Amino acid sequence: MKKVISMDEAISHIQDGMMIMIGGFLACGSPHKIIDAIIEKGVKDLTIIGNDTGFVDRGIGKLVVSGQAKKVIVSHIGTNKETGRLMNEGKLEVVLVPQGTLAEQVRAGGAGLGGVLTPIGVGTPVAEGKDHLIIDGKTYLLEKALKADVALIFGSKVDEKGNVYYHESTRNFNPLMATAAEKVIVEAEELVKVGELDPHLVMTPGLFVQYIVKP
Amino acid sequence: MKKVISMDEAISHIQDGMMIMIGGFLACGSPHKIIDAIIEKGVKDLTIIGNDTGFVDRGIGKLVVSGQAKKVIVSHIGTNKETGRLMNEGKLEVVLVPQGTLAEQVRAGGAGLGGVLTPIGVGTPVAEGKDHLIIDGKTYLLEKALKADVALIFGSKVDEKGNVYYHESTRNFNPLMATAAEKVIVEAEELVKVGELDPHLVMTPGLFVQYIVKP
Amino acid sequence: MEAKDIIARRVASEFKDGDVVNLGIGLPTLVPNFIPEGVEIILHSENGFTGIGPAPEEDQVDMDLVNAGGLPVTIIPGGVFFDSAMSFTIIRGGHLDATVLGALQVDEEGNLANWMIPGKLVPGMGGAMDLVGGAKKVIVAMTHTAKGEIKILKRCTLPLTGAKKVSKIITEMGVMEVTPEGLVLTEYNTEYTIEEIQAVTEATLIISKDIKPMF
Amino acid sequence: MEAKDIIARRVASEFKDGDVVNLGIGLPTLVPNFIPEGVEIILHSENGFTGIGPAPEEDQVDMDLVNAGGLPVTIIPGGVFFDSAMSFTIIRGGHLDATVLGALQVDEEGNLANWMIPGKLVPGMGGAMDLVGGAKKVIVAMTHTAKGEIKILKRCTLPLTGAKKVSKIITEMGVMEVTPEGLVLTEYNTEYTIEEIQAVTEATLIISKDIKPMF
Numbered sequence: 001m002k003k004v005i006s007m008d009e010a011i012s013h014i015q016d017g018m019m020i021m022i023g024g025f026l027a028c029g030s031p032h033k034i035i036d037a038i039i040e041k042g043v044k045d046l047t048i049i050g051n052d053t054g055f056v057d058r059g060i061g062k063l064v065v066s067g068q069a070k071k072v073i074v075s076h077i078g079t080n081k082e083t084g085r086l087m088n089e090g091k092l093e094v095v096l097v098p099q100g101t102l103a104e105q106v107r108a109g110g111a112g113l114g115g116v117l118t119p120i121g122v123g124t125p126v127a128e129g130k131d132h133l134i135i136d137g138k139t140y141l142l143e144k145a146l147k148a149d150v151a152l153i154f155g156s157k158v159d160e161k162g163n164v165y166y167h168e169s170t171r172n173f174n175p176l177m178a179t180a181a182e183k184v185i186v187e188a189e190e191l192v193k194v195g196e197l198d199p200h201l202v203m204t205p206g207l208f209v210q211y212i213v214k215p
Numbered sequence: 216m217k218k219v220i221s222m223d224e225a226i227s228h229i230q231d232g233m234m235i236m237i238g239g240f241l242a243c244g245s246p247h248k249i250i251d252a253i254i255e256k257g258v259k260d261l262t263i264i265g266n267d268t269g270f271v272d273r274g275i276g277k278l279v280v281s282g283q284a285k286k287v288i289v290s291h292i293g294t295n296k297e298t299g300r301l302m303n304e305g306k307l308e309v310v311l312v313p314q315g316t317l318a319e320q321v322r323a324g325g326a327g328l329g330g331v332l333t334p335i336g337v338g339t340p341v342a343e344g345k346d347h348l349i350i351d352g353k354t355y356l357l358e359k360a361l362k363a364d365v366a367l368i369f370g371s372k373v374d375e376k377g378n379v380y381y382h383e384s385t386r387n388f389n390p391l392m393a394t395a396a397e398k399v400i401v402e403a404e405e406l407v408k409v410g411e412l413d414p415h416l417v418m419t420p421g422l423f424v425q426y427i428v429k430p
Numbered sequence: 431m432e433a434k435d436i437i438a439r440r441v442a443s444e445f446k447d448g449d450v451v452n453l454g455i456g457l458p459t460l461v462p463n464f465i466p467e468g469v470e471i472i473l474h475s476e477n478g479f480t481g482i483g484p485a486p487e488e489d490q491v492d493m494d495l496v497n498a499g500g501l502p503v504t505i506i507p508g509g510v511f512f513d514s515a516m517s518f519t520i521i522r523g524g525h526l527d528a529t530v531l532g533a534l535q536v537d538e539e540g541n542l543a544n545w546m547i548p549g550k551l552v553p554g555m556g557g558a559m560d561l562v563g564g565a566k567k568v569i570v571a572m573t574h575t576a577k578g579e580i581k582i583l584k585r586c587t588l589p590l591t592g593a594k595k596v597s598k599i600i601t602e603m604g605v606m607e608v609t610p611e612g613l614v615l616t617e618y619n620t621e622y623t624i625e626e627i628q629a630v631t632e633a634t635l636i637i638s639k640d641i642k643p644m645f
Numbered sequence: 646m647e648a649k650d651i652i653a654r655r656v657a658s659e660f661k662d663g664d665v666v667n668l669g670i671g672l673p674t675l676v677p678n679f680i681p682e683g684v685e686i687i688l689h690s691e692n693g694f695t696g697i698g699p700a701p702e703e704d705q706v707d708m709d710l711v712n713a714g715g716l717p718v719t720i721i722p723g724g725v726f727f728d729s730a731m732s733f734t735i736i737r738g739g740h741l742d743a744t745v746l747g748a749l750q751v752d753e754e755g756n757l758a759n760w761m762i763p764g765k766l767v768p769g770m771g772g773a774m775d776l777v778g779g780a781k782k783v784i785v786a787m788t789h790t791a792k793g794e795i796k797i798l799k800r801c802t803l804p805l806t807g808a809k810k811v812s813k814i815i816t817e818m819g820v821m822e823v824t825p826e827g828l829v830l831t832e833y834n835t836e837y838t839i840e841e842i843q844a845v846t847e848a849t850l851i852i853s854k855d856i857k858p859m860f
Binding site: 001107109110111112113159161163179180194195199200202205206207208 | 447448450470472474479480481505507508509510511512515516518519520522523524525564
């Protein structure tokens with residue numbers, strides 16, 4: 001199973017209208033080179049799931065600025081003024097989700113669970129229109145699992161079988177998203193041989209990863 | 216915050232009638248010395264949550280043999296004939312749970328979630344008497360979160376702040392249980408100084424651990 | 431060749447390069463002996479790792495590294511350790527290409543019973559319900575009868591492990607695919623006649639028009 | 646002393662040795678400057694680690710290690726990296742002793758609004774809803790008014806971040822505890838009279854019979 005492919009081939013898996021997850025937290029741990037390649041390719045009408053829309057010139061935000069996202073599902077847009085502007089103009093649909101709920105929704109998608117029962121958001125606008133379950137006297141929202149067509153993640157060290165190590169705070173949503181998509185493409189900062197990573201330090205088992213690009 | 220305590224002090228936190236979680240998988244990664252100390256102390260009527268009841272002479276099973284468990288919540292009892300015998304004689308309540316469901320129930324307890332929505336067990340005896348939820352056309356069981364008074368875990372390397380590294384397949388339920396109890400006591404195979412563990416290799420952050428014993 | 435080797439050899443031909451596979455205890459553990467050259471499968475151990483290697487030499491035994499049956503094993507380069515939640519994320523989330531398990535009973539609807547005989551034997555389901563519910567392909571690998579007792583039924587009478595989840599049944603007598611119409615015999619061991627196979631099968635075998643010898 | 650330093654200093658006295666604390670962006674990040682000697686708190690960063698250390702020297706900046714505001718930081722010995730699911734397990738699961746956040750509005754029921762002004766400013770909630778819903782103690786730390794505009798109300802008018810979750814409000818003018826009876830002023834800055842404080846507070850302040858100076 002050869003997983004290392006060219007950026008062109010990687011990008012060929014991303015099509016108009018797809019639901020894609022992109023790792024990173026305020027652009028830390030995002031697959032920057034893949035994002036640039038998507039902009040170059042020009043696919044459109046993407047629905048993007050990510051922690052935030054980063055900045056106008058860095059991270060997921062570049063795909064908002066380029067107009068390629070029709071919808072974003074994120075916890076925060078405050079660091080990218082273009083997201084707010086396009087939302088206010090009706091050009092971008094923005095779904096805001098509490099960060100911990102978003103993390104669990106992605107995890108649930110990857111773990112084959114139907115959703116998440118969280119107390120977070122009860123009594124706030126987040127709860128509107130959602131099922132409320134009372135379990136042992138406490139109220140929980142039912143937040144559905146999320147899955148994507150493609151997950152784009154960033155790995156600090158990746159071996160040829162797709163085992164991924166994330167350095168420091170680059171980890172964030174990356175290992176969750178790696179479980180929750182039909183196809184997972186990892187941008188490797190460093191590509192290493194099989195056996196070079198301590199099997200305790202691998203945070204995403206290679207079985208989740210279909211493709212590796214080493215820009 | 217001094218977390219390293221004597222075995223006697225550790226055992227003093229375990230009282231008659233408590234709900235306790237014990238890490239390990241067929242005795243691999245179980246806190247054997249703490250188990251022995253519980254037997255020596257002789258507390259009774261324990262409800263034990265664990266993957267399995269180990270063996271008659273090794274792991275959680277020793278607490279079944281000693282008669283200190285009134286109830287066990289586990290996925291497997293087949294390797295300990297005493298569990299089956301006591302169950303058939305009505306001396307031990309046994310709740311059998313699919314292993315993945317048990318893992319998620321413990322995790323949900325630790326993560327502040329109300330329960331787990333799993334497709335596993337639908338159409339089997341496991342589903343009897345449980346709420347069924349249909350989400351996007353698929354049926355899920357609602358399995359409630361599990362919490363305990365005390366979690367007893369085993370760590371291969373533990374630093375003085377309670378950061379834990381689990382070696383090889385000793386990890387199993389240990390990091391999940393470490394999140395889901397009022398008090399968490401870790402049996403350290405090796406105790407190291409703060410700063411000696413790679414912060415990427417810590418699988419249970421020390422904030423979850425109240426007490427460390429180094430037998 | 432012994433029945434169990436015939437079965438294991440035929441199971442081994444089910445996999446393609448890169449498949450992620452969980453093998454149940456007993457007969458299924460023989461499968462790796464028959465994997466054809468050029469095909470590499472990733473063996474998943476539900477207690478928390480991928481990359482199960484051969485049993486260690488006696489003087490190399492490391493009791494921190496055991497399989498889901500509690501027996502010492504090794505890990506191959508590229509293998510990865512994880513906790514029970516991740517292990518069942520892999521299983522339940524649909525990331526296993528196949529699971530191979532034995533059965534007490536299996537039936538024409540694809541129902542499987544392998545975790546208890548009420549009032550007699552209650553080992554528990556361990557990870558079997560998750561494996562049967564989560565794997566993309568569920569292969570039952572077993573001797574066709576148990577000491578003459580018929581196991582392939584019209585309807586299971588024992589409590590189910592999973593409802594309508596089995597994809598294929600492989601015995602020393604033949605290969606049966608579970609279809610909406612019932613069990614289709616697609617291959618058979620030419621040491622037996624089809625009549626002989628039907629005689630020890632309660633379920634009605636639909637004979638594939640492309641039926642061929644098992645090897 | 647500037648208002649923000651007065652507030653940060655008073656917040657710092659809320660913690661006991663070993664507390665796990667998440668500090669929001671802005672004013673709360675000043676709190677560590679005032680932690681008394683002998684008290685060590687564990688700072689949690691919701692993007693994925695504990696043990697936030699001081700900002701790095703300019704030539705030591707490592708963009709793999711940023712705080713939840715995206716700014717480069719350091720990690721102290723004993724700190725630990727994890728993913729977003731574990732980060733919010735810590736938050737939502739009740740493992741944070743306290744969170745300190747700013748507010749747009751807070752009210753006598755302990756309701757908090759700090760994530761949006763409809764039609765005007767919609768940064769999103771990020772991790773704030775989880776922090777407010779999950780931490781054992783929710784401390785609102787803010788200037789008493791915003792450029793003269795009153796923020797401590799009878800009822801919040803903006804969309805809520807959390808309903809009835811605030812434990813304590815600390816401003817440069819005083820300390821208010823949220824009780825079932827309403828806001829109890831327990832300490833005040835003697836540079837102001839109680840009447841002056843009430844004048845810039847819409848909520849009715851219940852004056853504690855043990856009221857004392859803030860420092």
